Amino acid sequence: MSDTIVPLTTKKDWMSDQEVRWCxxxxxxxxxxxxxxxxxxxxxAPENTVFISGIGCxxxxxxxxxxxxxxxxxxxxxxxxxxxxxxxxxxxxxxxTGDGDSLSIGGNHLIHALRRNVNLTILLFNxxxxxxxxxxxxxxxxxxxxxxxxxxxxIDHPFNPLSVALGAEASFVARTHDLDRKHMMEVxxxxxxxxxxxxxxxFQNCNVFNDSAFDDITSRNAREEMMIDLKHxxxxxxxxxGHKGVVMGSDGQLRIMEVADxxxxxxxVHDAHREDPGLAFALARLSHDDHSAxxxxxxxxxxxxxxxxxxxxxxxxxxxxxxxxxxxxxLRSNGTWSVD
Amino acid sequence: xxxxxxxxxxxxxxxxHVVVRFxxxxxxxxxxxxxxxxxxxxxxxxxxxxxxxxxxxIRAPAGTxxxxxxxxxxxxxxxxxxxxxxPNVLVVMNPAALKADLHRLEQGGLLIINTDAFEExxxxxxxxxxxxxxxxxxxxxxxVEIPMxxxxxxxxxxxxxxxxDAERSKNLFALGLVSWLYSRxxxxxxxxxxxxxxxxxxxxxxxxxxxxxxxxxxxxxFDHPYEVKPAQLPAGEYTxxxxxxxxxxxxxxxxxxxxxxxxxGSYPITPASDILHELSKHKHFGVRTVQAxxxxxxxxxxxxxxxxxxxxxxxxxxxxxALKSETMSLAVSLELPLILVDxxxxxxxxxxxxxxxxxxxxxxxxxxxxxxxxxxVAAYSPANCFDAAIEAARIALKYxxxxxxxxxxxxxxxxxxxxxxxxxxxPDISVSFQTEMNHTDAEGNxxxxxxxxxxxxxxxxWAIPGTPGLMHRVGGIEKQDGSGNxxxxxxxxxxxxxxxxxxxxxxxxxIPPATITGDADADVVLLGWGSTWAAIDAAVQRTRxxxxxxxxxxxxxxxxxxxNLGDLLRPFKRILVPELNMxxxxxxxxxxxxxxxxxxxxxxxLPFTSAELEAAIQEALS
Numbered sequence: 001m002s003d004t005i006v007p008l009t010t011k012k013d014w015m016s017d018q019e020v021r022w023c024x025x026x027x028x029x030x031x032x033x034x035x036x037x038x039x040x041x042x043x044x045a046p047e048n049t050v051f052i053s054g055i056g057c058x059x060x061x062x063x064x065x066x067x068x069x070x071x072x073x074x075x076x077x078x079x080x081x082x083x084x085x086x087x088x089x090x091x092x093x094x095x096x097t098g099d100g101d102s103l104s105i106g107g108n109h110l111i112h113a114l115r116r117n118v119n120l121t122i123l124l125f126n127x128x129x130x131x132x133x134x135x136x137x138x139x140x141x142x143x144x145x146x147x148x149x150x151x152x153x154x155i156d157h158p159f160n161p162l163s164v165a166l167g168a169e170a171s172f173v174a175r176t177h178d179l180d181r182k183h184m185m186e187v188x189x190x191x192x193x194x195x196x197x198x199x200x201x202x203f204q205n206c207n208v209f210n211d212s213a214f215d216d217i218t219s220r221n222a223r224e225e226m227m228i229d230l231k232h233x234x235x236x237x238x239x240x241x242g243h244k245g246v247v248m249g250s251d252g253q254l255r256i257m258e259v260a261d262x263x264x265x266x267x268x269v270h271d272a273h274r275e276d277p278g279l280a281f282a283l284a285r286l287s288h289d290d291h292s293a294x295x296x297x298x299x300x301x302x303x304x305x306x307x308x309x310x311x312x313x314x315x316x317x318x319x320x321x322x323x324x325x326x327x328x329x330x331l332r333s334n335g336t337w338s339v340d
Numbered sequence: 341x342x343x344x345x346x347x348x349x350x351x352x353x354x355x356x357h358v359v360v361r362f363x364x365x366x367x368x369x370x371x372x373x374x375x376x377x378x379x380x381x382x383x384x385x386x387x388x389x390x391x392x393x394x395x396x397x398i399r400a401p402a403g404t405x406x407x408x409x410x411x412x413x414x415x416x417x418x419x420x421x422x423x424x425x426x427p428n429v430l431v432v433m434n435p436a437a438l439k440a441d442l443h444r445l446e447q448g449g450l451l452i453i454n455t456d457a458f459e460e461x462x463x464x465x466x467x468x469x470x471x472x473x474x475x476x477x478x479x480x481x482x483x484v485e486i487p488m489x490x491x492x493x494x495x496x497x498x499x500x501x502x503x504x505d506a507e508r509s510k511n512l513f514a515l516g517l518v519s520w521l522y523s524r525x526x527x528x529x530x531x532x533x534x535x536x537x538x539x540x541x542x543x544x545x546x547x548x549x550x551x552x553x554x555x556x557x558x559x560x561x562f563d564h565p566y567e568v569k570p571a572q573l574p575a576g577e578y579t580x581x582x583x584x585x586x587x588x589x590x591x592x593x594x595x596x597x598x599x600x601x602x603x604x605g606s607y608p609i610t611p612a613s614d615i616l617h618e619l620s621k622h623k624h625f626g627v628r629t630v631q632a633x634x635x636x637x638x639x640x641x642x643x644x645x646x647x648x649x650x651x652x653x654x655x656x657x658x659x660x661x662a663l664k665s666e667t668m669s670l671a672v673s674l675e676l677p678l679i680l681v682d683x684x685x686x687x688x689x690x691x692x693x694x695x696x697x698x699x700x701x702x703x704x705x706x707x708x709x710x711x712x713x714x715x716x717v718a719a720y721s722p723a724n725c726f727d728a729a730i731e732a733a734r735i736a737l738k739y740x741x742x743x744x745x746x747x748x749x750x751x752x753x754x755x756x757x758x759x760x761x762x763x764x765x766x767p768d769i770s771v772s773f774q775t776e777m778n779h780t781d782a783e784g785n786x787x788x789x790x791x792x793x794x795x796x797x798x799x800x801x802w803a804i805p806g807t808p809g810l811m812h813r814v815g816g817i818e819k820q821d822g823s824g825n826x827x828x829x830x831x832x833x834x835x836x837x838x839x840x841x842x843x844x845x846x847x848x849x850x851i852p853p854a855t856i857t858g859d860a861d862a863d864v865v866l867l868g869w870g871s872t873w874a875a876i877d878a879a880v881q882r883t884r885x886x887x888x889x890x891x892x893x894x895x896x897x898x899x900x901x902x903x904n905l906g907d908l909l910r911p912f913k914r915i916l917v918p919e920l921n922m923x924x925x926x927x928x929x930x931x932x933x934x935x936x937x938x939x940x941x942x943x944x945x946l947p948f949t950s951a952e953l954e955a956a957i958q959e960a961l962s
Contacts, residue, residue: 016813018813018825018826045808046811047805047806047807047808047809047810047811048805048806049805050647050648050805052644055816062813062815063813063815063826065813066811067811068647068804068805068811068812068813069811069812069813069814069815070644070647070674070813070814070815071813071814071815071816071817072640072670072815072816073640073666073667073670073816076636076637076640076666076667079632079633079636079637079640079641079644080640080641080643080644080647081644082630082637082640082641082644083603083605083630083640083641083642083643083644083645083646083647083648083652084644084645084647084648084805085644086603086628086630086641086645087601087603087628087644087645087648087649087650088648088649088805088806090806091648091805091806108633108634108637109633109636109637109640111633112632112633112637311628311630314623315623315624315626315628317623318623318624319623319624319626321624322624323624324624324625325592325596325622325624325625325626325627327592327593327596327763328763330589330592330593330622330625331579331589331760331761331763332577332579332760334579334580334581334585335379335383335579335580336577336578336579336760337382337383337384337385337577337578337579338575338576338577338578339385339570339571339572339573339574339575339576339577339578339759340575
């Protein structure tokens with residue numbers, strides 16, 4: 001797709017003049033680089049692009065983009081972005097959020113933006129920790145996590161962000177990580193191309209409060225055996241020379257097997273366009289921790305009418321039926337009488 | 341009872357006004373009955389004022405006092421503002437309604453009773469240990485007992501309507517009867533029934549309505565009908581309007597006058613939901629409505645739409661105001677236009693969802709974190725909600741600020757005739773979006789400063805997404821005046837807090853000065869706001885007719901106040917502040933002007949009666 005678009009802008013056009021204030025070594029830098037590098041390829045203009053964020057480290061993101069932007073309220077970005085996107089379907093609206101922002105204080109807004117299929121590209125920076133408030137456990141922190149607010153270990157069961165999104169009827173669900181710019185760019189590109197709500201979980205390292213949380217999966221040494229790259233229409237296999245693959249057992253459970261043991265034909269073929277979200281859900285639940293093989297890429301990408309367009313269509317339909325609004329007629333619509 | 345000779349001439353007796361109250365079970369259709377009686381009176385040309393009074397439960401246990409739903413309407417041949425203190429006529433459909441509303445009926449008033457509902461079981465449910473119809477309990481009223489259910493069943497039987505179904509039409513029988521009693525034209529009601537209902541239900545309702553009308557005409561229970569002539573209102577075209585519909589239309593009009601699309605983010609809540617319903621009907625005006633997942637999102641969506649260049653509105657009632665508080669604070673910081681409509685109800689918490697109160701002035705004034713002043717506009721009558729909505733939008737747009745518009749349950753559901761404004765005469769409230777760079781950087785390059793203020797209004801420019809070259813970021817973090825860049829420095833924060841306060845305070849020069857109604861040389865002045873307008877108006881008129889001097893100032897802008905308010909108040913010996921709360925405005929006025937204002941409070945979920953205020957004036961004078 002990028003081959004057909006002549007970039008009208010360069011990466012520099014998308015960078016604001018603001019000094020970036022994340023901690024040195026933060027995973028957010030890599031994500032910002034990927035977004036800024038991707039933007040020229042999308043063939044869109046900075047003035048037609050809006051970044052809305054909530055509160056948290058990741059939510060400083062809009063300040064660094066030379067677009068329209070709002071650093072809003074903790075958890076409320078999906079709601080505010082819904083207002084922007086419904087008012088102005090002509091705009092490209094992105095939501096930047098974190099695991100605490102979108103899955104704790106803003107959980108309600110996230111699920112409803114997904115359910116409504118508002119045309120938003122939602123990037124969730126998941127570092128499994130509260131960074132800005134200096135290191136409390138988050139709704140994606142693993143059980144047993146020792147933090148300032150959980151000195152004896154967290155007893156909370158964590159959310160799986162992709163499961164939440166799929167359960168909330170999301171039409172586009174994907175996962176990527178902050179160490180692979182190319183992978184991020186490809187996932188963001190597809191998320192942006194999707195009409196409706198796109199949800200992308202990004203494994204993001206907080207090197208200050210939760211360092212190396214995803215190392216067992218995403219570090220250069222681990223990737224080959226631990227990252228399962230989902231590709232639509234292809235058998236799901238990974239590892240050196242693709243020696244491992246995902247198989248659905250007769251009990252409906254997905255399992256990771258040696259391809260040599262089960263044969264290539266037994267491998268599950270990934271279908272991101274399946275209407276039924278069951279398979280995407282099963283893939284989202286394939287890994288239960290940060291130490292086992294984990295799928296990445298686009299889990300689900302199905303078409304459903306986007307909210308802003310549908311609101312606009314009803315307006316057009318009403319105008320078609322009733323003609324343009326006329327205050328004279330409105331004031332008389334409940335019956336009138338005259339006094340001479 | 342009259343003798344035959346007198347009865348032959350049953351010409352209507354002319355009366356100047358009458359207050360009728362329909363009371364029954366929630367399932368008896370009393371709101372509809374009252375509404376129809378109101379509509380036909382409006383079309384007939386009476387001045388009127390209504391007061392729907394219903395329980396919070398959709399269907400409380402049938403036949404209980406908790407489930408009583410009432411509708412009071414005052415019709416008149418002259419200018420009136422209140423739904424009347426005490427009904428002259430009370431129609432009760434069951435014992436619970438009698439129990440709930442009898443105390444309101446004037447001494448000697450007409451009491452029309454559906455006797456079919458006075459079986460032992462009904463009496464028990466209403467908490468009567470005796471049948472009040474069987475002793476002298478009601479001797480101080482003119483009682484007319486009518487078996488309305490039976491008569492309705494008989495009237496509809498030839499149509500094949502089952503007795504149980506027929507019972508549902510008995511409110512139309514009552515409407516027919518009262519329509520005859522007050523010489524209301526029948527055609528509008530018949531046309532309405534034919535339009536609203538279908539098939540057997542339509543036929544049944546028509547038969548019941550006609551039977552009720554004929555019953556009044558042919559029986560000897562009433563001497564003669566009455567007639568309230570049309571009021572001599574100023575010439576013009578009128579419609580009967582409730583506060584919520586007027587407010588919704590005002591928002592539609594504001595969008596037209598501002599040349600901006602209206603965006604409503606709202607979450608259902610009594611008594612504000614009707615604004616969401618009404619605005620949802622007007623998509624052909626470009627009005628977008630989103631029923632949000634919660635009150636917070638509703639406000640957030642409205643703010644997002646404002647950032648994108650729409651007229652953002654969110655509507656709610658008390659508990660919802662609390663939930664929107666953080667968004668209002670952000671809107672103060674972002675300096676974007678936003679309208680929060682609060683249809684006040686009895687609180688705290690769920691309180692009295694269907695009853696009126698005006699106790700949200702404090703939360704409107706102060707219910708945000710940090711120093712976050714914002715303008716407050718308060719509607720004073722159902723029809724005035726239209727103008728108040730336009731005024732709220734004017735201030736929000738011109739000053740790039742969130743505005744709170746206060747109405748209440750009494751205004752929201754009450755109705756009055758409204759002389760239609762001429763749309764062409766309504767104010768132009770349009771503002772310009774910023775389209776050009778407005779500053780030059782150190783190297784001489786043009787740039788856009790989102791917080792470079794208009795020196796007169798202190799409003800910042802409004803550059804909306806889609807405008808080339810003006811990309812900028814706003815946020816809740818303190819920003820540098822001018823550039824809008826993040827700036828935590830002590831001096832800048834102090835400057836910004838003061839600038840935001842000065843901007844709001846400066847609006848005082850842009851609102852109408854306060855005026856005195858009544859006697860400027862009186863000893864006593866009433867200072868009112870919001871829906872107390874009607875009762876104060878009636879009380880002031882009555883007091884002055886009785887030869888006592890009294891003055892009245894009514895506020896439509898509660899923040900900032902008209903700049904002349906202090907000077908107007910100080911000369912009076914007594915300042916009385918009637919409020920449907922515990923004295924919220926009174927305390928503010930005392931603090932601001934160091935005047936000895938006295939509160940007159942009422943927190944019963946009911947509006948003031950004019951008699952209560954008249955008594956308070958007399959007491960202050962004695």
